[in-house]
Amino acid sequence: MATTLQRLMFSVDLLDKVTGPAGRIQKALGNVAGKATQSFARIAGGAAGVVSSGYGLKSLVTPAHEFNMAIGEVRSLDVAKDSLDALSNSAVAFSVKYGGTASEFVQSSYDIQSAIAGLAGKELASFTTASNILAKGTKSDAATITNYMGTMYGIFKNSADSMGKAEWVEQLTGQTATAVQMFKTTGVEMAGAFSSIGAEATAAGIAQSEQMAILGSLQATMSGSEAGTKYKAFLTGVGGAQDKLGLKFTDSSGKMLGMVDILGKLQKKFGSTFDVAESDALKDAFGSDEAVGMIKLLMADTTGLAKSIDTIGKVTGMQKARDMARSMVDPFQRWNQGITAVKIGLGQSLLPILSPLAEKMAEGAGWIYNWTQRFPVLTKYIGYAVIGVTALVGIFSAFAVIGGIASFAAGGLSLALTILTSPILIVVGVIGALITGVAAVVYYWDDLKATFADCAWATAIMGWIEKIVGKFKSLGGVFDWVGEKMSWVPGMGGDKKDAEPGAPKRSFTSKIADSMSWIPGFGGSEKAEMPKTSPGLAASKKKEVLPGGVSKSVANAVTNNSKADSRMVHIGSVTTSRPINSQEMNNMALMAGA
Numbered sequence: 001m002a003t004t005l006q007r008l009m010f011s012v013d014l015l016d017k018v019t020g021p022a023g024r025i026q027k028a029l030g031n032v033a034g035k036a037t038q039s040f041a042r043i044a045g046g047a048a049g050v051v052s053s054g055y056g057l058k059s060l061v062t063p064a065h066e067f068n069m070a071i072g073e074v075r076s077l078d079v080a081k082d083s084l085d086a087l088s089n090s091a092v093a094f095s096v097k098y099g100g101t102a103s104e105f106v107q108s109s110y111d112i113q114s115a116i117a118g119l120a121g122k123e124l125a126s127f128t129t130a131s132n133i134l135a136k137g138t139k140s141d142a143a144t145i146t147n148y149m150g151t152m153y154g155i156f157k158n159s160a161d162s163m164g165k166a167e168w169v170e171q172l173t174g175q176t177a178t179a180v181q182m183f184k185t186t187g188v189e190m191a192g193a194f195s196s197i198g199a200e201a202t203a204a205g206i207a208q209s210e211q212m213a214i215l216g217s218l219q220a221t222m223s224g225s226e227a228g229t230k231y232k233a234f235l236t237g238v239g240g241a242q243d244k245l246g247l248k249f250t251d252s253s254g255k256m257l258g259m260v261d262i263l264g265k266l267q268k269k270f271g272s273t274f275d276v277a278e279s280d281a282l283k284d285a286f287g288s289d290e291a292v293g294m295i296k297l298l299m300a301d302t303t304g305l306a307k308s309i310d311t312i313g314k315v316t317g318m319q320k321a322r323d324m325a326r327s328m329v330d331p332f333q334r335w336n337q338g339i340t341a342v343k344i345g346l347g348q349s350l351l352p353i354l355s356p357l358a359e360k361m362a363e364g365a366g367w368i369y370n371w372t373q374r375f376p377v378l379t380k381y382i383g384y385a386v387i388g389v390t391a392l393v394g395i396f397s398a399f400a401v402i403g404g405i406a407s408f409a410a411g412g413l414s415l416a417l418t419i420l421t422s423p424i425l426i427v428v429g430v431i432g433a434l435i436t437g438v439a440a441v442v443y444y445w446d447d448l449k450a451t452f453a454d455c456a457w458a459t460a461i462m463g464w465i466e467k468i469v470g471k472f473k474s475l476g477g478v479f480d481w482v483g484e485k486m487s488w489v490p491g492m493g494g495d496k497k498d499a500e501p502g503a504p505k506r507s508f509t510s511k512i513a514d515s516m517s518w519i520p521g522f523g524g525s526e527k528a529e530m531p532k533t534s535p536g537l538a539a540s541k542k543k544e545v546l547p548g549g550v551s552k553s554v555a556n557a558v559t560n561n562s563k564a565d566s567r568m569v570h571i572g573s574v575t576t577s578r579p580i581n582s583q584e585m586n587n588m589a590l591m592a593g594a
Contacts, residue, residue: 061354063103063340064347067091070106074124077113083124090125092341098136098325099333102344105132108142115150119165126166130173130318137324138180138187148176148191155199156208170318175212177321178312183216189224190215196228200235204256209313214259217305218297230294237286238262244285245269260306263299272299 067088075084091105109128113119119127127149135145152172153160160168176190193215201211211231218227238256242249247269249262270278274296282292298305372379 060343061347061350063343064345064351066103067106067344068348068351070103070110074106074110074113077110079113079124080120083119083121086122086125087128090129092344094129094132095337096334096341097329098133099329099337100132100136101337102341104142108132108146111143111146112149115147116153116165123165127169130169130321133318133321133325134173134176134187136328137177137321138190139328140187140191144188144191148187148194151191151195155194155202159208171316172208173318173321174315175209175312177318177324178315179212179216181320181324182308182311183219185216185219185224189219191224193219193224193228193231196225197232197235200232204235204238206256206258207313209315210258210309213305213308213312214298217301217308218294221297230290233288233290234286234294237288237291240287241282241285245281258309259298260302260309263295263302263305266295267299267302 071084071088074087079087087106087109091102094100094105095102105128108131109124112127112131113124116127131145131149132142134140135142138145149169149172153165153169156168156172163171176187179185180187180190190212194211197211197215202208214231215224215227218230222230238249241247245266247265249257249265251257266282270282274282279292282295283289286292286295
């Protein structure tokens with residue numbers, strides 16, 4: 001029974017000896033980690049302030065910078081200042097009203113200025129505004145519609161110049177929007193249709209409104225580019241078809257009749273439908289299946305075609321396009337672009353101040369680069385200093401991580417001790433056994449290898465294990481080095497044997513062997529025995545525990561208690577290296593009685 005109590009006291013004493021240095025190490029790490037964490041917090045706070053201020057300034061001037069860059073691109077086309085001023089105002093007004101981007105608005109004007117020569121005054125702003133409104137209203141992108149505007153000006157240049165470019169582009173925008181709405185098509189498809197037909201219809205004297213109505217009607221069953229191809233085939237063969245069909249498709253002046261009039265003449269000759277022979281006759285007359293296909297499609301509703309031509313021809317402005325674009329505006333986009341417009345205004349007032357500063361900073365960066373090339377050695381040492389600072393930051397970061405892990409582990413250990421005491425002794429025992437086993441294998445590895453030298457399979461296995469053992473041996477050197485570097489941490493300095501003058505430096509595995517010398521045969525001494533408990537515990541135990549052990553004393557005390565008035569039972573005293581509570585004392589008594 002005394003032996004059982006001795007084992008219990010040894011476990012408690014071992015736990016004290018383990019937790020004491022570990023607590024001091026944890027406290028030291030906690031101090032370093034705390035300082036590192038506080039430093040990083042201050043650094044992070046200062047850096048956040050710098051970054052936020054820089055980001056705020058950048059956010060303020062970036063819209064103005066991008067806007068001015070776009071204006072600069074247009075200026076490179078030798079656009080006059082009054083045109084650029086009108087363009088700038090129109091861009092900001094468009095962005096606020098329709099939720100578009102002012103910079104993209106200006107960028108789209110670059111293509112217009114490149115495609116249409118001779119734009120002056122407010123004409124560039126008018127073309128750009130019309131293009132972007134039409135793109136918004138017809139669910140197209142600005143680049144496609146900008147290209148469409150350039151193509152249409154090339155086709156209808158004479159009409160545009162005679163009417164006035166600004167007035168013509170507004171009419172074109174309104175007619176296109178009307179056609180898109182009437183024929184359920186898009187601005188992209190209308191652009192594809194006119195790109196395919198080119199100037200063929202205009203050269204034949206066909207009005208803009210009629211061309212748009214014909215191409216829109218054909219898009220009910222085909223794409224815009226295919227509609228343009230069929231219309232072009234018809235125009236190519238209509239002159240020769242007159243003679244072959246015995247019909248006249250021109251007026252007294254030689255100008256081609258309108259599409260409704262031509263279809264009327266064909267309908268009188270062939271009727272509203274065509275059989276196989278009539279289809280062959282039309283193909284022979286017009287020269288292609290595409291032309292015949294267009295005639296058949298349009299002849300099915302000549303009344304509707306005539307009405308569409310009339311409706312589109314009455315459009316003179318771009319109000320329809322504005323209405324369509326306004327119906328697609330997102331209020332939040334307008335709000336966002338309104339804020340951007342304010343930033344553009346403020347940024348443009350700041351850029352004249354900031355731009356010279358940026359120029360000086362750029363020049364300074366170039367000067368520093370030249371300096372690094374002239375003094376490479378000094379540059380190298382500056383680089384070393386930067387790496388050193390970076391490494392120092394990394395080391396303190398590691399301490400913060402280690403401190404956090406140590407605090408977490410300490411909290412878990414404290415919780416475990418609070419909930420249940422006995423299992424922690426098992427855990428300590430298991431960890432001790434594991435360390436002992438590993439240390440024993442490392443320490444006696446050469447003897448083990450010699451013992452199994454004659455066994456082929458054991459030799460093969462040991463060859464593989466030896467690599468792992470070598471790692472543990474090298475790990476001992478690492479721990480020795482760390483112990484030296486961390487000697488300022490309580491509990492991690494060298495021990496008394498190492499501190500003796502002239503004493504040889506002991507390895508990590510030797511220290512483990514010394515600490516485990518109580519294991520029979522491990523420390524090299526045949527008389528090694530289990531370590532004793534603290535002197536106070538041993539002396540107290542020998543002096544005050546009665547013959548027969550603690551359990552005998554408890555039994556006698558219970559018997560005597562039944563005959564006495566006192567409720568107090570005196571068994572003896574137990575002295576430990578740390579205070580213990582009543583629960584731990586009960587556990588000790590129970591284990592001793594076992």
